[in-house]
Amino acid sequence: MENNIMYKILPMIRGLLAEPSGNEDVRFKHIILKFCSDKVVIEFVNSKERDKLNLCPVPLKNVKIPPLKLDSINLNDSIENIKKQISAEMDSFIERNNIKPKIVFLKNIGIVYVDNLPDTGLPLQNEVAIVTGAAGAIGSGICRGLLEKGCYIAATDLPGERLDKLVVELKKIAKDRIIGVGMDITSTDSMANGFNEVIKTWGGVDIVIANAGIPLIASLDEMSLDDFRKLEKVNIEGTLLTLSEASRNLRLQGIGGDIVVISTKNVFAPGARFGAYSATKAAAHQLGRIASLELAEFDIRVNMVAPDAVFSDGNTKSGLWEKIGPDRMKHRGITDENKLQEYYQSRNLLKAKITARHVANAVLFFVTRQTPTTGATIPVDGGLPDATPR
Structure with a gap:
């Protein structure tokens, strides 16, 4: 009972300890919490010696301020x-x-x-973000962008070499501000356990990036219902579970938060033989818009970013384009992958190569709260008239 309720209590405490910032857009100064529950720690907390902080098995730094002792909390209450x-x-x-x-x-x-950390002056200092689908090109680019702005990152994806490799790489620049969390967004238990791991590590969550998704190449008449349902499971239900888990935790913490759904230009300009992806991502996009309506009163902002083709982030290849690239090349009579990238670059108005960094910059615009905005979409596509949000 105590262990399970702790994942609820930690965000409560983190929210209550946050100091007002005086900024209407970012209303609180965030903190990082540390939690210790070893046997010797619990024995100390329950002992008559607990007022002697010099005997505490945890190396506490704020010994001049007495601890708050929550002895009489009824954990069986609502x-x-x-x-x-x-x-x-x-x-x-x-x-x-x-x-x-x-x-x-x-x-x-x-x-x-409270973990006493130096003031970095960075806009996302002490904020905690969960990024789903982090092991892909867009996900890894978003992680890098958030880390550069001072964020603590839980890079989540299906367990495996791609996620492990990303975390090892990012630890070189971010050290203890990055953890990897194996998480299946289609599983309620996996989602809850993933969020709990982040909460236990840093005390709560402030930003959630719903990025995970899978593609399918097939015309409507050749597509099997089972294949379509696989995309429904990940792209729609996975987004729903992400929004639901994020909403519960952010509301419990009580100091606002930001959710960004990584959408796609296909929501506004679907592609032939890409119907399952276009339709399921459109549903995910709509869920994001609905979440913006439901969560605004809690100062939880929900926005969308709609990129066009992003093939890689440095050495991290796009899992989506690894799957659909060969078909797109065949469909357009292209035999070289570089030529495929050139094709997508040439079709936008700015003739721009769209990168994971561009997507990360759009995410950062929202989560650093440059404007009082929720329910909005930023296209990151170099200018595609038929994909302009209407």
């Missing part, structure tokens, strides 16, 4: 009432000490404390 209890204890602590706590003792559960 989530709403548990949050009210913690909030009341927090208010009482602030009234007594004229400051918010930096350390929280939870009887029978463990210790939560």
